[in-house]
Amino acid sequence: MRVSIRICLAAMLPASSWWSGSMVEAKSVFAHYMLSTIDPNTDHAKQDIDQAIAVGLDAFAVNVGQPGQDFSKNTMQQLVDYARDKPFKLFLSFDFYATNDLAAHQAFFDLWKDEPAYLTYGPDNLPVVSTFSGGDLGPDVWRSFKETNNVYLLPNMEADADYYSNPTAFFQKWGDAIDGVFSWETAWPYESDVPVNVTSERDAAVKEAADGAGKAYMMGLSPLQYKDCCGSSWYRSGEVNLPERMTQILSLAPELTEVITWNDAGESHYIGQCWPEGLTEEILRYGNSETYPHSGWQPLITSFIAAFKAGEDASQMKPSGDAPIGALWYRGVMAPCDTSLPGSGAAVNSVNYAVVLPAGVTGASIQVSSGGQVLSKVPAHEGLNYNAVGGMVTGAQKLEVLDESGAVIAAADSKVDVADGPQDGFCNFNYYVAGLQRAPVICQSGRWLRAQPCTVDRANNVERTKSDPLSKSESYFAFALNRVVKYKTIPLAGVRSMTSHNRSALLMQPDMETVKEPSDDTTESKDPQGSEEAECRQATDSGLDGGFAAWAVVFGAWCCLFCAFGWVNASGIFQDYYQTHQLRDYSPSSISWILSLEPSVLFAAGLAVGKVFDNYGPRWLLITGTFLHVFGLMMTSISSEYYQFVLAQGICSPLGASFVFYAGLSCTATWFQERRALAFGIVASGSSLGGIVFPILLARLLPTVGFGWSLRISGFVVLALLIVANLMVRSRIKPVPRPFSFNDYTDPFLEPTFVLLMLSVTCGFFAMFIPINYIVLEAVKNGIDTDLSGYLLAILNAGSLPGRILPGYYGDKLGRFNVMISMCAFSALILLVMWLPGTLAAPRSAAVYVITSLLYGFASGAFVGMVPALLGQISPDITKIGVRQGVLFTCISVATLTGSPIAGAILSQQHGTFWGLQVFAGVMMVACVVFLILARITLVGFRLRVKV
Numbered sequence: 001m002r003v004s005i006r007i008c009l010a011a012m013l014p015a016s017s018w019w020s021g022s023m024v025e026a027k028s029v030f031a032h033y034m035l036s037t038i039d040p041n042t043d044h045a046k047q048d049i050d051q052a053i054a055v056g057l058d059a060f061a062v063n064v065g066q067p068g069q070d071f072s073k074n075t076m077q078q079l080v081d082y083a084r085d086k087p088f089k090l091f092l093s094f095d096f097y098a099t100n101d102l103a104a105h106q107a108f109f110d111l112w113k114d115e116p117a118y119l120t121y122g123p124d125n126l127p128v129v130s131t132f133s134g135g136d137l138g139p140d141v142w143r144s145f146k147e148t149n150n151v152y153l154l155p156n157m158e159a160d161a162d163y164y165s166n167p168t169a170f171f172q173k174w175g176d177a178i179d180g181v182f183s184w185e186t187a188w189p190y191e192s193d194v195p196v197n198v199t200s201e202r203d204a205a206v207k208e209a210a211d212g213a214g215k216a217y218m219m220g221l222s223p224l225q226y227k228d229c230c231g232s233s234w235y236r237s238g239e240v241n242l243p244e245r246m247t248q249i250l251s252l253a254p255e256l257t258e259v260i261t262w263n264d265a266g267e268s269h270y271i272g273q274c275w276p277e278g279l280t281e282e283i284l285r286y287g288n289s290e291t292y293p294h295s296g297w298q299p300l301i302t303s304f305i306a307a308f309k310a311g312e313d314a315s316q317m318k319p320s321g322d323a324p325i326g327a328l329w330y331r332g333v334m335a336p337c338d339t340s341l342p343g344s345g346a347a348v349n350s351v352n353y354a355v356v357l358p359a360g361v362t363g364a365s366i367q368v369s370s371g372g373q374v375l376s377k378v379p380a381h382e383g384l385n386y387n388a389v390g391g392m393v394t395g396a397q398k399l400e401v402l403d404e405s406g407a408v409i410a411a412a413d414s415k416v417d418v419a420d421g422p423q424d425g426f427c428n429f430n431y432y433v434a435g436l437q438r439a440p441v442i443c444q445s446g447r448w449l450r451a452q453p454c455t456v457d458r459a460n461n462v463e464r465t466k467s468d469p470l471s472k473s474e475s476y477f478a479f480a481l482n483r484v485v486k487y488k489t490i491p492l493a494g495v496r497s498m499t500s501h502n503r504s505a506l507l508m509q510p511d512m513e514t515v516k517e518p519s520d521d522t523t524e525s526k527d528p529q530g531s532e533e534a535e536c537r538q539a540t541d542s543g544l545d546g547g548f549a550a551w552a553v554v555f556g557a558w559c560c561l562f563c564a565f566g567w568v569n570a571s572g573i574f575q576d577y578y579q580t581h582q583l584r585d586y587s588p589s590s591i592s593w594i595l596s597l598e599p600s601v602l603f604a605a606g607l608a609v610g611k612v613f614d615n616y617g618p619r620w621l622l623i624t625g626t627f628l629h630v631f632g633l634m635m636t637s638i639s640s641e642y643y644q645f646v647l648a649q650g651i652c653s654p655l656g657a658s659f660v661f662y663a664g665l666s667c668t669a670t671w672f673q674e675r676r677a678l679a680f681g682i683v684a685s686g687s688s689l690g691g692i693v694f695p696i697l698l699a700r701l702l703p704t705v706g707f708g709w710s711l712r713i714s715g716f717v718v719l720a721l722l723i724v725a726n727l728m729v730r731s732r733i734k735p736v737p738r739p740f741s742f743n744d745y746t747d748p749f750l751e752p753t754f755v756l757l758m759l760s761v762t763c764g765f766f767a768m769f770i771p772i773n774y775i776v777l778e779a780v781k782n783g784i785d786t787d788l789s790g791y792l793l794a795i796l797n798a799g800s801l802p803g804r805i806l807p808g809y810y811g812d813k814l815g816r817f818n819v820m821i822s823m824c825a826f827s828a829l830i831l832l833v834m835w836l837p838g839t840l841a842a843p844r845s846a847a848v849y850v851i852t853s854l855l856y857g858f859a860s861g862a863f864v865g866m867v868p869a870l871l872g873q874i875s876p877d878i879t880k881i882g883v884r885q886g887v888l889f890t891c892i893s894v895a896t897l898t899g900s901p902i903a904g905a906i907l908s909q910q911h912g913t914f915w916g917l918q919v920f921a922g923v924m925m926v927a928c929v930v931f932l933i934l935a936r937i938t939l940v941g942f943r944l945r946v947k948v
Contacts, residue, residue: 027255027256027308027309027311028058028059028121028255028256028257029056029057029058029256029257029258029259029305029308029309030057030058030059030060030061030091030119030130030218030256030257030258030259031052031057031059031060031061031258031259031261031262032060032061032062032063032093032132032258032259032260032261032262032264033048033060033061033062033063033261033262033263034063034261034262034263034264034265034278035062035063035064035065035072035075035076036063036065036066036069036071036072036278037263037265037274037275037277037278037279038075038275038277038278039071039075039275039277039278040071040074040075040077040078042275042277044273044275044277045075045078045079045082046078046082047273048060048262048263048272048273049079049082049083049086049088051272051273051298052088052262052272053086053087053088054298055271055298055301055302055305056301056302056305056306057088057259057301057305058087058088058089059088059089059090059091059119060079060088060089060090060091060262061091061092061093061130061258062076062079062090062091062092062093063093063095063132063261064076064092064093064094064095064099064105064108065095065097065098065099066098066099067094067099067104067105067107067108068099068104068107068108072108073108073111076090076108076111076112079117080112080115080117080118083117084115084116084117086117088117089117089118089119090112090115090117090118090119091118091119091127091128091129091130092105092108092109092112092129092130093129093130093131093132094109094129094130094131094132094134095131095132095133096131096132096133096134097132097133102134102137102141102145106145106149109127109129109149109151110149113127113149113151120152121152121154122152122179122216124152126150126151126152127149127150127151127152128151128152128154129149129151129152129153129154129155130154130155130156130182130218131155131156131182132156132184133156133158133159134155134156134157134159135155135156135157135158135159135160135163136159136160139173139174139175139177140177142155142174142177142178143175143176143177146176146177146178146179152179152180153177153178153179153180154178154179154180154181154182154216154218154256155178155181155182156181156182156183156184157170157174157178157181158183158184158185160173160174163181163206164202164205164206167205167206167208167209167210168209168212168213170209171209171210171212171213171215172213178215179215179216180210180215180216180217180218180255180256181206181210181215181216181217181218182218182220182256182258183202183203183206183217183218183219183220184220184260186198186200186202186203186219186220187219187220187221187222187225187241187245187260188222188224188225188236188237188238188241189236189237189238189241191234191236191342191343193342193343193344193345193346194237194345194346194743194746194747194750195237195239195346195347195348195747195750196237196238196346196750197237197238197240197241197244197751198238198241198244198245198248199248200219200248200249200251200252203217203219203248203252203254204252207219207252207254216255216256217254217255217256218254218255218256218257218258219248219249219252219254219256219257219258220245220257220258220259220260221242221245221246221249221257221258221259221260221301221304222241222242222245222259222260222261222269223241223242223269223271223294223297223329223431224236224238224241224268224269224430224431225267225268225269226267226268226286226429226430227266227267227268228286228341228429229266229280229282229283229286229287230266230280230282230283233341233342234341234342234343235341235342235343235344235346235347235429236343236346237343237346237347239348239350239352239388240352240354240386240387240388242297242300242354243300243314243354243384243386244386246300246304246314246317246384247313247314247384249304249308250304250307250308250312250313250314250317251313251314251941253308253311257308259271259301263275265279265283265284265287265288265289266279266283266287267287268286268287268429268430268431270287270289270294271294271295271297271298271301272289272294272295272298273289273295274287274288274289276288276290285426285428286426286428286429286430287430291416292332292416292428292430292431292432292433293432293433294431294433295433295435296327296328296329296412296433296434296435296436297327297329297433297435298435299319299325299326299327299356299435299436300325300326300327300354300356302320302325303317303318303319303320303325303356303384304317306318306320314383314384315381315382315383315384315943315946316359316383317356317383317384318356318357318358318359318382318383319356319357319358321358322358323358323409323410323438324355324356324357324358324364324401324409324410324436325355325356325436326353326354326355326356326385326399326401326410326412326435326436327353327354327399327412327433327434327435327436328351328352328353328368328397328398328399328412328413328414328433328434328436329352329353329431329432329433329434330350330351330352330392330397330414330418330431330432331347331349331418331428331429331430331431331432332416332417332418332419332423332428332430332432333418333419333420333421333422333423333427333428333429334349334392334393334394334418334419334420334421335347335348335349335429337421337422337427337429338422338427338429341427341429344429345743347429348388348390349390349391349392349393350388350389350390350391350392351368351369351370351375351388351389351392351397351399352386352387352388352389352431353366353368353385353386353387353389353399353412354384354385354386355380355384355385355386355399355401355436356383356384356385357380357381357382357383357385357401358382359382359383360382361380361381361382362404363403363404364379364380364381364401364402364403364404364409365377365378365379365380365401365402365674366378366380366385366387366399366400366401366402367399367400367401367402368387368389368397368398368399368400369397369398369400370389370391370392370393370395370396370397370398370418371392371393371394371395371396371397371418372395372396373393373733375389375390375391375392376389376673377402377673377674378673378674379674379812379947380401381947390875390880391733392418393418394417394418394419394420395417395418396413396414396417396418397413397414397418398411398412398413398414399411399412399434399436401436409438410436410437410438411436411437412434412435412436412437413434414432414434415432415434416432546675549671549730549732550671550672550679550732552728553667553668553671553728553729553730553732554668554671554679554682554683555724555728556664556667556724556725556726556727556728556729557663557664557665557667557668557683557686557725557728557729558664558682558683558685558686559664559686559721559722559724559725559728560622560660560661560663560664560665560683560686560722560725560729561661561664561665561683561684561686561687561690562686562687562689562690562693562721563629563657563660563690563717563718563721563722563725564602564629564657564658564660564661564664564687565602565657565661565684565686565687565690565691566686566687566688566689566690566691566693566694566797567598567629567653567657567690567694567714567718568598568599568602568654568657568687569687569688569690569691569694569772569793569797569800570690570691570694570695570698570793570797571595571598571772571773572595572695572769572772572773572774572775572776572793573694573695573698573699573776573793574591574594574595574649575588575591575592575595575773575774575776575777576776576777576780576789577702577707578591578594578645579591579777581707582639582640582645582707583642583645586642587904587908588777588904588907588908589901589904589905589907589908590642590904591904592773592900592901592903592904593646593650593901594642594645594646594649594650595650595773595900596769596773596896596897596898596899596900596901597646597649597650597651597654597897598649598650598653598654598657599654599765599769599893599896599897600654600893600894600896600897601650601651601654601655601658601893602654602655602657602658602661602889602893602896603658603889603890603892603893603896604658604889604890604893604897605654605655605658605659605662605886606658606662606885606886606887606888606889606890606893607745607886607887607890608886609621609658609659609662609663609882609886610662610666610881610882610883610884610885610886610887611740611744611882611883611886612882613662613663613666613731613735613882614735614880614881614882614883615735615737616735616737617730617731617734617735618663618664618666618667618729618730618731619730621659621660621662621663622659622660622663622722622725622726622729623726624656624659625655625656625657625658625659625660625661625663625722626656626660626719626722626723626725626726627656628652628653628655628656628659629653629654629656629657629659629660629718629722630656630715630718630719630722631652631653631656632648632649632651632652632653632654632655632656633648633649633653633711633712633714633715633718634711634712634715635647635648635652636648636649636653636711637707637708637709637710637711637712637715638708660722660725662882662885662886662889663729664683664725664729665680665683665868665885666731666881666882666885667729667730667731667732668680668683668868669868669872669881670731670732670733670881671732674812675812676812676869676872676873677807677808677809677811677812677816677819677865677866677869678805678808678809678811678812679808680808680865680866680868680869681804681805681806681807681808681809681811681865681866681869682804682805682808682865683865684804684805684808684861684865685801685804685805685865687800687804688797688798688800688801688803688804688857688861689797689801690797691793691794691796691797691800692794692797692798692801693717694714695791695793695794695797696791696794697710697713697714697717698710698714699791699794701713744880744883745883745887748884748887748888751874752938753874753935753938753939754871754874754884754888756931756932756934756935756938757870757871757874757888757931757932757935758888758891758892759931760824760927760928760929760930760931760932760934760935761863761867761888761892761928762891762892762894762895763895763924763925763927763928763931764824764827764863764895764924764925764928765863765892765895765896765899766895766898766899766902766920766921766924767827767831767899767920767921767922767924767925767928768860768863768896768899769896769899769900770899770900770903770917770918770920770921771796771831771835771852771853771856771860771921772793772796773900773903774900774903774907774914774917775792775793775796775835775849775852775853776789776792776793778849778914779792779846779849781912784846784849785846788846788849788850789849792849792850792853793853795850795853795854795857796853796854796856796857797857798854798857799853799854799855799856799857799858799861800857800858800860800861801857801861802858802861803823803857803858803859803860803861803862804861804862804865805865807819807820807823807861807862807865807866808862808865808866808869811866811869813947814947815946815947815948816866816869816870816873816948817870817873817932817935817936817939817948818936818947818948819862819866820862820866820867820870820932821929821932821933821936823859823860823861823862823866824859824862824925824928824929824932825929826855826859827856827859827860827925828922828925828926828928828929829859830852830855830856830859831856831918831921831922831925832918832919832922832926834848834851834852834855835848835852835856835918836915836918836919836922867888868885871884871885871888874939899924902917902920903917903920903921904917906920936948
């Protein structure tokens with residue numbers, strides 16, 4: 001029985017170089033091709049070459065695993081005969097895993113090296129030889145082979161211990177034995193049982209050493225790697241490995257690229273047809289390109305090749321016409337399914353996509369649905385867009401590209417429903433790939449050719465006609481459109497004569513049929529303006545980003561934050577009150593521990609609360625949180641001892657506040673995507689208004705009704721608002737109970753962007769509460785009128801009210817990371833340039849305190865609203881948003897717990913002068929900005945004019 005062998009696809013040269021012979025130029029793309037799976041008695045090899053030419057590939061790296069077999073010779077003969085008169089080349093890749101015999105490979109090479117279709121390369125126009133493995137043969141063996149056969153040697157040398165660990169030493173050792181190297185393993189992430197993303201760090205190191213040694217470097221481009229046959233099984237992580245790898249290759253710009261692979265069904269990383277004659281039944285149960293096609297990736301690779309040859313980056317990738325291109329892909333079974341499969345723990349239940357939009361497009365968005373439920377809707381930009389959208393459920397999956405009006409421009413629909421368990425006793429981890437298709441009836445309007453049905457003149461019984469089916473080899477080719485007249489049939493003329501370099505704007509799938517409009521007598525509403533815009537519009541009621549239910553949740557969550565974070569924001573008023581009343585025998589630092597416990601418990605409880613939310617939803621969290629928060633305030637009202645304040649105000653009340661805080665934020669995240677930052681800003685404004693109302697309320701009540709009733713009245717206000725929250729707040733996504741997994745809490749720390757965001761906001765929260773807790777105390781000590789000092793917290797929180805909303809609004813438009821960096825930098829500026837020198841000046845001016853409070857409130861206001869929005873933006877699985885928020889805010893709780901006590905200790909050490917704690921706060925905010933910039937760099941590099 002023939003065994004499936006690895007094949008590689010490599011990026012090719014400009015078409016103009018083909019006619020100068022068989023030599024190719026730099027910036028070429030090759031393709032590893034499985035020779036042993038092709039029956040030479042068929043024309044399948046010829047079909048593969050035609051399809052590869054259509055994709056834009058320039059050559060197959062023909063993987064030879066059994067060079068002595070007749071079928072290998074016969075199939076290779078068919079390939080070279082057919083490629084002889086085509087703009088396409090071939091070269092051999094010796095597979096040393098299948099046949100570890102250099103002499104046998106050399107004999108096979110001798111049969112084809114002089115063929116006109118054989119690829120030559122390099123300054124001396126030598127025939128190319130590549131390998132799969134072979135580095136263990138050593139430099140002397142390969143030097144002899146190279147000199148004897150006069151070849152351009154581009155082997156895979158990863159078996160050499162120095163290849164990745166010390167690439168400079170590797171090239172010094174191999175010297176003139178090779179002309180370049182090909183890295184196979186870097187095409188995927190490290191083997192892991194947790195989700196990890198592919199990186200290009202090892203590629204960069206080897207490429208730098210290769211460049212220094214004057215050698216060529218070839219990177220690998222591949223989707224996934226999954227095998228479950230032939231005595232070995234594994235799954236390599238990386239749900240969006242293909243577009244991530246495209247981005248990395250375009251950034252590093254190596255001399256050569258190889259796509260892995262064209263037709264390796266055994267390892268699932270095929271982009272072409274896997275012909276069944278060479279495959280075992282064991283492979284066909286999962287590596288079947290008829291049931292699990294991957295050809296939907298081909299338009300993306302065509303766009304990548306064009307960008308690679310032009311020296312462009314991923315943001316400059318473009319379709320050949322005016323229509324978007326792309327693909328949807330997903331696993332047909334919910335993970336983990338088969339826990340015995342090595343690496344199965346790395347599988348994520350996500351719906352994955354990559355979409356390339358034309359240059360100049362604005363206002364577009366990408367929407368992903370699973371099981372009939374919208375999971376994600378995000379703004380799209382020109383160039384390459386991609387994501388792994390978590391929360392996939394059983395059933396059908398869908399990808400849609402929408403224009404600025406919400407009309408569908410293009411879509412990809414699944415034909416394989418996701419199952420919740422093994423099918424016929426087998427868990428298939430291969431991807432189903434659906435290419436992005438344009439709807440067949442097009443109305444020209446504005447920037448786009450819209451893919452919406454036009455209004456039909458029912459009186460004339462006009463049919464809406466779809467195009468005739470295209471062959472599989474033409475499935476993603478463009479065809480011409482010809483709009484006749486308004487309210488008339490819109491014929492679509494397929495242009496099959498177009499070359500791969502002259503494609504039109506429309507992508508079609510091969511199984512489109514003719515559809516008639518219903519002939520019933522129902523009345524159809526008509527646009528009174530008769531506009532073409534109205535003809536082409538299709539409502540998209542996704543439930544995201546608007547509607548009564550969504551905004552009701554926003555109002556309920558606003559109530560949650562008014563009572564939770566709003567109360568914490570007002571806690572600074574107790575620093576001065578306790579020092580002159582119940583706790584006057586305790587130091588400022590000791591009192592600060594009570595006030596620091598409030599935000600710390602609020603945040604730290606998220607580690608458990610987030611998991612409860614993900615598993616069971618918000619209902620019990622809201623009910624329990626309402627009771628605990630109100631009960632804690634009532635118990636504080638009768639407290640007199642330090643430990644009582646710690647238990648009631650420092651633990652019980654903020655624990656309840658934590659429950660309602662996370663329930664409100666997490667539910668909001670499920671209802672908004674494109675307008676998420678604005679929604680969070682509105683919700684977070686509740687904390688600002690709470691921070692205004694509670695200090696004023698307490699300032700009025702404490703002198704008149706006393707401490708006890710001041711706390712009780714505050715508790716009744718909290719109770720009333722949280723009853724409203726209990727009625728309003730609900731999650732759009734049905735909770736999915738999952739068993740406890742430690743990986744849920746550790747996986748975020750494997751994401752560099754998450755880690756940097758965590759470090760950033762932790763530094764920010766070290767600083768954030770210091771002005772809140774100490775500006776009133778400092779004003780009083782410096783002789784500012786007591787009545788005015790009591791209102792400084794209210795002024796600060798009044799400033800934070802627009803600071804919650806406006807950054808969210810502009811964050812959705814200009815980029816959330818961009819706006820957050822600006823706001824944090826502004827906060828640092830206020831702390832170091834206004835608060836610090838202003839309060840050192842003599843005499844102290846009340847205006848300094850008022851202006852500092854107002855501006856700092858505005859600048860720092862972005863924290864509560866923007867941090868959850870940033871987290872949602874970088875989170876691959878919205879169904880785990882509760883846990884991820886819990887992990888992030890638990891890390892933050894360390895800062896909120898210790899920040900104010902550290903400031904209090906500095907204050908005591910400096911005998912009541914405040915400049916030391918002000919410097920500490922300012923430096924922490926500067927560190928926040930630095931880490932936030934680094935997080936942005938992990939997303940878009942050093943590009944400044946990018947919305948992120």
